[in-house]
Amino acid sequence: MTYIKRLPMHGPTPTFLRQHFLFAGLSDPQFARIAATARQLPIRDGQEVFRAGDPAERFFLVESGLIQLYRLSAAGEEKVIELVRPGQTFAEALMFMERRRYPVSARAIGDSTLIGFAMAPFHAVLQESPATCLRLLGAMSQRLHQLLQEIDHLSLHNATARVVRLLLQAAPEAGAKRYAVEWQTPKQVLASRLSVRPETFSRILKQLSHAGLIRVHGRKVEVLDGEGLERWAAGPE
Incomplete structure (x- = not known):
């Protein structure tokens, strides 16, 4: 050691x-x-x-x-x-x-x-x-x-739902509609933790951006529609 x-x-x-x-x-x-x-x-x-x-x-x-x-x-x-x-x-x-x-x-x-x-x-x-x-x-x-709850989220939800849940967990309070998240961890490490490939992680962020739910600025992600993210988490595509 x-x-x-x-x-x-x-x-x-x-x-x-x-x-x-x-x-x-x-x-x-x-x-x-x-x-x-x-x-x-x-x-x-x-x-x-x-x-x-x-x-x-x-x-x-x-x-x-x-x-x-x-x-x-x-x-x-x-x-x-x-x-x-x-x-x-x-x-x-x-x-x-x-x-x-x-x-x-x-x-x-x-x-x-x-x-x-x-x-x-x-x-x-x-x-x-x-x-x-x-x-x-x-x-x-x-x-x-x-x-065990975290394992359930990882195993029972698809890749998009895992990324969405990561964003929701960063909310300053339950039900927050707009807030900002800044990654303190390299994206490839976050992707591995969520059991997705780095390119998949980036693609999902782009997908959420195109849907008008988030805006990405480098390591900073601005959540524009917390309720919309909740709906994605509850019923992922």
């Missing part, structure tokens, strides 16, 4: 960490034990955090930036598994596995800052407290439900 530098944790506050489901159910002494293992890790744009098969000793929370989790096919093509945003964690599930090796690779998209936590102390805390385990299990079950 490659780090740029290991630093004492000074940026994130306990309140910031406590908002995450992994830490919300910990007692103050338990949280102090975990926080003592935290390291703030600045990662440069394009730098690998870890590669598939590396020994898994830490899980991570994204403090700033964006992390791409991906796998390589037999042909060497990258498949984006997930885009991890600020406030989200990744690799935490490996704490519960006997063979702790990262199953995917992780790379920074843009300069990013992570907080790395040692898995062993967290695992020890859970072994010592069944009540804490149950609280964490409930929180992780809710997250699993959200991920």
